Amino acid sequence: MTGKEKELYYVEGLPIPETPRPGESPTPWQGTRIIGKAVPRVDAYERVSGSAVYPSDISLPNMLYGAILRCPHPHARVKRIETDKAKSMPGVHAVISGQTPGADAPWTYSSSGIRIASKLFDPHCRFEGETVAAAAAETSYLAWDAVRAIGVDYELLPAVSDERAALDQEAASVHEAGNRVGPPRLYERGDVAKGFAVADVVLEEHYRTECEIHTPMEPHGCVANWEGDRLTIWESTQGVYRVQQNVAEILNLPLSKVRIIGHYMGGGFGSKLQAGKYTIIAALLAKITGRPVKMILSREETYLAVGNRPPSNMRLKAGIKQDGTLAALDFACTGTGGAYPAGGTSLVDWQVRDLYKCPNVKTTCTDVYINAGPARPFRAPGHPQGSWALEQMLDALAEAIDMDPVDLRLKNISLYSQARDGQPPYTSTGLRACIEEGARAFGWKQARQRIADAGSRGVIRKGVGMAGSLWIAGGGRPPSTIIIKLFADGSVNLNMGASDIGTGTKTVMALVVAEELGVKPEIIQIENADTGTTQYATPSGGSKTVPTESPAVRAAAISLKQQLLEIAAQDLAVDSATLYFTAGSIVSKNDPSKKISFTELSGLKKRGVVVGIGYRGPNPENRVVNPFAAQFCEVEVNTDTGEVRIIRFLGAHDSGRVMSRLTYDNQVFGGITMGIGLAMTEARVLDKSRTGKMVNRNWHDYKLPTAMDVPEDMVSLPIEPDDTEANTTGAKGLGEPVTIPTAAAVANAVYHATGVRITKTPINPVQLCRLLAERRKEK
Ligand code: MOS
Numbered sequence: 001m002t003g004k005e006k007e008l009y010y011v012e013g014l015p016i017p018e019t020p021r022p023g024e025s026p027t028p029w030q031g032t033r034i035i036g037k038a039v040p041r042v043d044a045y046e047r048v049s050g051s052a053v054y055p056s057d058i059s060l061p062n063m064l065y066g067a068i069l070r071c072p073h074p075h076a077r078v079k080r081i082e083t084d085k086a087k088s089m090p091g092v093h094a095v096i097s098g099q100t101p102g103a104d105a106p107w108t109y110s111s112s113g114i115r116i117a118s119k120l121f122d123p124h125c126r127f128e129g130e131t132v133a134a135a136a137a138e139t140s141y142l143a144w145d146a147v148r149a150i151g152v153d154y155e156l157l158p159a160v161s162d163e164r165a166a167l168d169q170e171a172a173s174v175h176e177a178g179n180r181v182g183p184p185r186l187y188e189r190g191d192v193a194k195g196f197a198v199a200d201v202v203l204e205e206h207y208r209t210e211c212e213i214h215t216p217m218e219p220h221g222c223v224a225n226w227e228g229d230r231l232t233i234w235e236s237t238q239g240v241y242r243v244q245q246n247v248a249e250i251l252n253l254p255l256s257k258v259r260i261i262g263h264y265m266g267g268g269f270g271s272k273l274q275a276g277k278y279t280i281i282a283a284l285l286a287k288i289t290g291r292p293v294k295m296i297l298s299r300e301e302t303y304l305a306v307g308n309r310p311p312s313n314m315r316l317k318a319g320i321k322q323d324g325t326l327a328a329l330d331f332a333c334t335g336t337g338g339a340y341p342a343g344g345t346s347l348v349d350w351q352v353r354d355l356y357k358c359p360n361v362k363t364t365c366t367d368v369y370i371n372a373g374p375a376r377p378f379r380a381p382g383h384p385q386g387s388w389a390l391e392q393m394l395d396a397l398a399e400a401i402d403m404d405p406v407d408l409r410l411k412n413i414s415l416y417s418q419a420r421d422g423q424p425p426y427t428s429t430g431l432r433a434c435i436e437e438g439a440r441a442f443g444w445k446q447a448r449q450r451i452a453d454a455g456s457r458g459v460i461r462k463g464v465g466m467a468g469s470l471w472i473a474g475g476g477r478p479p480s481t482i483i484i485k486l487f488a489d490g491s492v493n494l495n496m497g498a499s500d501i502g503t504g505t506k507t508v509m510a511l512v513v514a515e516e517l518g519v520k521p522e523i524i525q526i527e528n529a530d531t532g533t534t535q536y537a538t539p540s541g542g543s544k545t546v547p548t549e550s551p552a553v554r555a556a557a558i559s560l561k562q563q564l565l566e567i568a569a570q571d572l573a574v575d576s577a578t579l580y581f582t583a584g585s586i587v588s589k590n591d592p593s594k595k596i597s598f599t600e601l602s603g604l605k606k607r608g609v610v611v612g613i614g615y616r617g618p619n620p621e622n623r624v625v626n627p628f629a630a631q632f633c634e635v636e637v638n639t640d641t642g643e644v645r646i647i648r649f650l651g652a653h654d655s656g657r658v659m660s661r662l663t664y665d666n667q668v669f670g671g672i673t674m675g676i677g678l679a680m681t682e683a684r685v686l687d688k689s690r691t692g693k694m695v696n697r698n699w700h701d702y703k704l705p706t707a708m709d710v711p712e713d714m715v716s717l718p719i720e721p722d723d724t725e726a727n728t729t730g731a732k733g734l735g736e737p738v739t740i741p742t743a744a745a746v747a748n749a750v751y752h753a754t755g756v757r758i759t760k761t762p763i764n765p766v767q768l769c770r771l772l773a774e775r776r777k778e779k
């Protein structure tokens with residue numbers, strides 16, 4: 001081995017995995033060398049040094065800046081637009097609106113089969129922040145000046161900003177057909193009436209979670225540039241191929257003429273799964289001016305116009321037998337995706353439908369329109385909301401039958417998906433292990449005892465709470481394609497279309513290649529998220545990127561190894577079946593003197609590069625791949641001030657195989673932090689009684705959890721069920737499950753500490769003080 005090869009390959013350690021024969025499927029990894037280890041991210045240096053180029057960092061020669069004029073009213077009709085003054089301003093190169101020829105492009109909002117045709121610049125503005133006009137100028141400041149100089153006459157229309165009042169007789173209509181988004185979605189199995197009849201305890205409660213805003217670090221936006229008839233867009237996105245498809249469709253261009261690049265992106269959480277209006281507007285402004293245009297939204301715009309987690313108003317009635325068997329669950333939810341169907345409103349009932357074993361379940365979900373920004377999928381769409389209701393209800397049921405909340409959950413574990421047709425089994429179910437091992441590691445019993453011994457005296461009270469959960473998805477179709485190239489010097493290039501949305505996707509994929517080839521992950525060069533140069537991939541979302549892409553990466557590595565074995569067999573004049581891999585070389589099992597390093601392979605020398613291509617097959621039939629979780633926390637409540645301090649958190653997660661321990665723990669801590677935001681501080685505040693406008697549209701007034709709000713003591717406890725059925729890597733997806741049970745666990749801990757059940761987010765001192773005072777009065 002040369003010095004250079006030693007830099008590229010592991011010399012010591014476990015053997016390199018066997019290479020299956022062509023057509024054979026690979027066996028599960030045993031005793032991995034690098035998979036599951038805590039190694040630094042492959043792009044850690046770029047990320048922390050600022051040398052990583054995000055779309056918002058792109059600066060092209062001759063570039064102009066774009067800005068968008070947005071409707072300041074929650075509901076209005078544009079009667080007249082005056083753009084002459086803005087157009088004549090020095091440094092302003094283009095001003096467009098719905099009246100500009102070529103800019104009257106269509107825009108379709110759609111979600112769960114409901115489609116509403118709108119326009120890029122719709123004169124009927126149904127939410128504050130709807131696009132009205134746009135400008136491109138020499139600087140960002142000039143572009144904003146130009147936008148401010150556009151005169152608009154609005155006809156103000158009555159607005160509705162509270163989904164709880166949207167179906168009232170006197171409520172303003174968001175759409176001509178009324179405020180109902182289609183008929184309610186119904187689900188039923190068994191017979192809830194019979195279930196309640198045999199239950200020993202029946203409880204009913206109303207719950208509400210507030211609207212949350214995605215708030216990614218990098219605002220939404222792009223840089224658009226035309227070279228002749230080819231359009232290139234650097235977009236902050238979770239999926240370059242999805243954006244390519246959107247742009248090509250709206251601008252009526254061949255896919256081949258639209259290149260989307262998104263090497264890095266500063267967070268999306270579901271709000272960047274497709275092109276935005278801003279993407280199309282930037283492309284149009286670039287076309288008109290013949291210059292590149294940069295369009296990065298302001299923080300305010302991201303709060304108003306590009307997505308949110310809908311508020312959910314839930315009612316849950318539950319029946320249980322004295323032995324802890326769930327008898328019936330009846331759930332209803334009213335939510336709103338704002339003014340248009342744009343995703344993120346469904347699945348609020350999924351935890352109720354599928355998490356705990358229950359023969360009789362009924363759910364009714366109703367969505368209504370209000371005059372507010374369209375929702376988007378938001379990290380585990382619907383699930384944290386449903387968990388907030390279900391897991392608090394389980395806690396209350398446990399108390400009612402005098403059972404430990406952990407034991408109650410363990411009593412009702414299902415090994416199959418109850419809510420899917422045919423009730424197919426899970427490929428693996430770590431829920432029991434998550435709850436049992438989580439409780440043990442957290443010291444659940446001891447903590448409950450300690451708190452009981454302390455009694456409910458004093459101003460400061462402690463409490464512990466927990467919640468279980470599952471996530472509906474686990475990767476799979478549609479197939480993805482991966483290319484791995486081995487260069488003549490033994491170095492490796494990995495080519496994939498998928499975006500790394502900050503979760504560590506690139507690192508995980510590098511570890512897969514490293515495991516299979518024996519190459520060090522840090523020297524693998526990765527090309528990704530560029531429709532011009534990388535393979536097709538669906539957007540990184542649904543926690544599916546690792547379980548979908550990693551088996552394709554493994555397949556590509558295996559294909560490469562199979563080809564290398566054939567080349568080596570020729571060079572060494574032996575049967576390829578007698579050969580195996582060591583670091584950077586191939587050796588005969590029968591005669592160790594017959595050995596050839598990658599760089600000596602004649603086929604590699606001749607071709608310069610050997611290419612392995614991998615595809616993702618479907619998930620197993622009649623099986624369900626789902627991740628599971630249980631989270632535990634301890635809080636300290638000041639019963640005078642209503643302040644809640646979260647002292648510690650533990651997340652026990654079954655997401656299948658741990659692919660990369662460092663990014664795994666990052667996701668657990670990040671998801672818990674986001675869940676603490678939902679529980680404690682985050683809420684879109686609309687001025688419901690007067691203007692209908694959002695009043696906390698910035699980082700000062702919209703309260704995100706900071707380092708001060710999350711505990712230092714956070715533990716990530718991976719549960720690895722050894723899932724050999726899910727896919728060839730055994731990973732099931734982690735990004736979303738980590739935020740599902742968090743808020744409910746906090747609420748349960750606050751109840752344990754105070755005896756006050758907080759059914760509405762956020763758990764702030766104002767609400768808690770009021771509830772504590774009411775409770776004192778009752779006594
Ligand atoms: Mo996620 S809400 O599928 O990005």
